Amino acid sequence: MREDAQALDIRDVTANWVNAAVLQRQIDDRIKALADLADTPLFFGRLDYLHAPGAEQAEGAEGEQFYIGRRHVHDADGDPMVIDWRAPVSQPFYRASKKDPMDVALRRRFGYTGGDLTAYEDEHLSDPAESARTSKLLQQEIERPRVGPMRDIVATIQPEQDEIVRSGLAGSVCVQGGPGTGKTAVGLHRVAYLLYAHRERLARTGTLVIGPNRSFLHYIEQVLPALGELEVHQATVDDLVTARGVEIRGTDEATAAIVKGDARMAEVLRRALRAHITPPTEGAVVVRGSRRWRVAQYELEEIVRELASRDMRYGAAREALPQRIAHAVLVQMERAGESPDDRVQNAVARNAAVKAVVKDVWPAVDPAKLVLRLLSDAEFLAEHAAGLLDEDEQKAVLWVKPARSVKAAKWSPADAVLIDEAADLIERTHSLGHVVLDEAQDLSPMQYRAVGRRATTGSVTVLGDLAQGTTPWATASWPEALAHLGKPDAVVEELTAGFRVPTDVITYASRLLPHIAPGLTPVASVRENPGSFAVREASGVDDVVAACRRALRHEGSIGLIAADPRCAALAEALTAAGLPYLSPGEETTADARLTLVPASLAKGLEYDYVVLDDPAAIVDAEPDERTGLRRLYVALTRAVSGLQVLHTAPLPEQLED
Ligand SMILES: Nc1ncnc2c1ncn2[C@@H]1O[C@H](COP(=O)(O)OP(=O)(O)OP(=O)(O)O)[C@@H](O)[C@H]1O
Numbered sequence: 250m251r252e253d254a255q256a257l258d259i260r261d262v263t264a265n266w267v268n269a270a271v272l273q274r275q276i277d278d279r280i281k282a283l284a285d286l287a288d289t290p291l292f293f294g295r296l297d298y299l300h301a302p303g304a305e306q307a308e309g310a311e312g313e314q315f316y317i318g319r320r321h322v323h324d325a326d327g328d329p330m331v332i333d334w335r336a337p338v339s340q341p342f343y344r345a346s347k348k349d350p351m352d353v354a355l356r357r358r359f360g361y362t363g364g365d366l367t368a369y370e371d372e373h374l375s376d377p378a379e380s381a382r383t384s385k386l387l388q389q390e391i392e393r394p395r396v397g398p399m400r401d402i403v404a405t406i407q408p409e410q411d412e413i414v415r416s417g418l419a420g421s422v423c424v425q426g427g428p429g430t431g432k433t434a435v436g437l438h439r440v441a442y443l444l445y446a447h448r449e450r451l452a453r454t455g456t457l458v459i460g461p462n463r464s465f466l467h468y469i470e471q472v473l474p475a476l477g478e479l480e481v482h483q484a485t486v487d488d489l490v491t492a493r494g495v496e497i498r499g500t501d502e503a504t505a506a507i508v509k510g511d512a513r514m515a516e517v518l519r520r521a522l523r524a525h526i527t528p529p530t531e532g533a534v535v536v537r538g539s540r541r542w543r544v545a546q547y548e549l550e551e552i553v554r555e556l557a558s559r560d561m562r563y564g565a566a567r568e569a570l571p572q573r574i575a576h577a578v579l580v581q582m583e584r585a586g587e588s589p590d591d592r593v594q595n596a597v598a599r600n601a602a603v604k605a606v607v608k609d610v611w612p613a614v615d616p617a618k619l620v621l622r623l624l625s626d627a628e629f630l631a632e633h634a635a636g637l638l639d640e641d642e643q644k645a646v647l648w649v650k651p652a653r654s655v656k657a658a659k660w661s662p663a664d665a666v667l668i669d670e671a672a673d674l675i676e677r678t679h680s681l682g683h684v685v686l687d688e689a690q691d692l693s694p695m696q697y698r699a700v701g702r703r704a705t706t707g708s709v710t711v712l713g714d715l716a717q718g719t720t721p722w723a724t725a726s727w728p729e730a731l732a733h734l735g736k737p738d739a740v741v742e743e744l745t746a747g748f749r750v751p752t753d754v755i756t757y758a759s760r761l762l763p764h765i766a767p768g769l770t771p772v773a774s775v776r777e778n779p780g781s782f783a784v785r786e787a788s789g790v791d792d793v794v795a796a797c798r799r800a801l802r803h804e805g806s807i808g809l810i811a812a813d814p815r816c817a818a819l820a821e822a823l824t825a826a827g828l829p830y831l832s833p834g835e836e837t838t839a840d841a842r843l844t845l846v847p848a849s850l851a852k853g854l855e856y857d858y859v860v861l862d863d864p865a866a867i868v869d870a871e872p873d874e875r876t877g878l879r880r881l882y883v884a885l886t887r888a889v890s891g892l893q894v895l896h897t898a899p900l901p902e903q904l905e906d
Pocket residue numbers: 390391400401402405406407410426427428429430431432433434435714717748749852853854855886
């Protein structure tokens with residue numbers, strides 16, 4: 250297939266060089282998508298149907314036996330050899346069971362070592378004599394040591410995950426799931442599925458995956474390309490809101506950030522913006538040739554009132570205003586016996602007198618300047634925050650040292666979100682076809698709004714875990730978060746089967762649950778390998794370094810997770826001991842397997858063996874105990890095969906049995 254694509258000669262079929270360039274780019278993309286990945290086999294499963302699937306089941310419907318793989322493969326005649334995992338005919342590979350065989354006689358799973366086929370496993374789903382078994386290949390895949398970036402899970406998507414992956418494009422979904430339940434994996438596979446099922450529409454409207462930080466995005470960035478999907482954008486919320494031109498150079502105290510992130514700020518901004526609309530104090534006179542046309546003050550007032558009452562963006566209404574005034578002039582011209590056409594109306598709309606009215610009545614507003622004024626001018630803020638923010642809250646958001654200009658201001662992440670909100674009040678934000686929002690629990694209401702306005706005409710997949718919320722504004726409930734996102738009807742699903750963390754470790758970490766998120770179901774590990782788990786007292790950093798050295802005897806990646814303030818000392822100790830280490834987001838390789846992970850960056854990542862330095866220090870590094878314990882919960886749940894907790898200070902009491 251790749252050779253066919255490479256051999257395409259487009260010289261005779263393109264009318265001009267633009268066509269040729271566009272077509273060549275498409276061909277290049279196709280060649281790229283068909284790249285041979287040595288470690289990625291073409292198929293991983295086979296389904297033997299009892300009957301030929303109904304003609305409505307599109308791809309490969311004639312045959313009864315299908316090989317299932319990451320992408321569609323056909324032979325020289327164009328007949329399908331491997332069916333895309335996302336095709337309807339592949340679905341029973343993920344969903345069929347002894348209880349509901351879905352017309353499948355045989356399901357075969359293939360096992361690979363590197364790129365070599367080394368095993369297969371059969372289930373005769375329609376044979377009552379054969380009892381249901383758990384798949385060894387699935388177990389092996391789950392227990393496989395981790396190195397390098399995140400991989401796809403197409404060969405082993407579980408039925409409850411598949412339901413989310415294949416849910417329709419029209420609906421938004423929210424997945425609550427504890428650590429390692431596959432939320433990120435499910436979100437990424439859902440994008441891949443939607444791109445398959447709605448390729449043209451999403452190519453037009455665009456898709457986006459939002460993650461908490463660069464290292465996380467780096468960790469997941471290979472998954473979609475490996476599935477042949479190269480066009481999905483990835484960004485953090487900060488990236489989205491700074492794309493409008495402001496630079497984030499500052500931070501906020503928690504008290505300020507909480508108020509700035511509160512949804513009431515949207516109303517403050519709306520009021521402050523609308524306050525720029527000032528009723529006209531006099532009429533307008535438009536001179537054309539030898540004639541003067543007068544639009545009376547009351548008439549202008551009526552036009553402005555009517556526009557202001559409409560559900561229109563500030564900027565769109567501002568653009569409509571000169572045309573409305575011109576229309577009023579035209580009506581007079583007609584009354585006077587003239588017959589003006591559209592050109593006359595446009596000319597009147599561009600008339601200096603009309604422009605002057607618009608400038609006075611409905612001035613252009615720069616979103617960053619608006620926010621600058623709100624944060625610097627106590628009176629202006631008080632006027633528009635009256636009844637919304639109390640005095641303390643107003644004081645919290647006001648800058649102690651007001652910035653002199655938009656450029657000079659040290660905008661914080663929360664400020665950038667306010668500017669984004671203001672910009673959207675002025676001009677509608679472009680909406681995408683589908684947005685995946687990972688680690689969603691950490692967003693403020695204003696950040697949810699920022700994401701939501703990028704999906705007003707599309708749908709979202711929200712992924713998160715309330716127990717892992719570590720921002721002061723972390724969400725307490727999904728319905729609330731979804732309301733801020735503008736998707737109150739999204740279905741909330743829960744995943745509870747854990748694919749990462751071994752039983753002993755998750756049981757230990759779950760001791761924190763009643764203190765950090767009462768009411769959440771603890772994760773039940775599906776791993777059979779018990780893994781290794783130990784909690785020990787350490788005498789100092791040398792003990793921690795020694796533990797890393799021991800962990801490196803195992804295969805796979807090693808993460809040393811520590812409270813942020815302790816990382817510098819640990820880094821020094823590792824260097825002194827001659828142990829090279831990476832930062833999160835840097836790729837682990839067979840030679841460089843140890844990563845020093847500040848606890849604040851551990852979210853979403855995983856390592857085969859984790860050495861966890863001083864839990865109490867992780868708790869203490871946060872502004873309050875609950876956040877500290879949540880941070881600790883995140884840190885405790887990164888291990889795939891083993892966790893060693895080393896403490897110099899006493900353990901937090903919540904970890905005691
Ligand atoms: N069906 C599956 N088959 C094999 N591996 C799986 C499956 N589902 C998830 N995993 C693996 O489990 C690990 C955890 O998945 P993932 O990172 O998506 O979980 P998460 O719920 O996002 O975790 P966290 O809350 O910690 O961010 C990953 O290595 C992922 O590949």
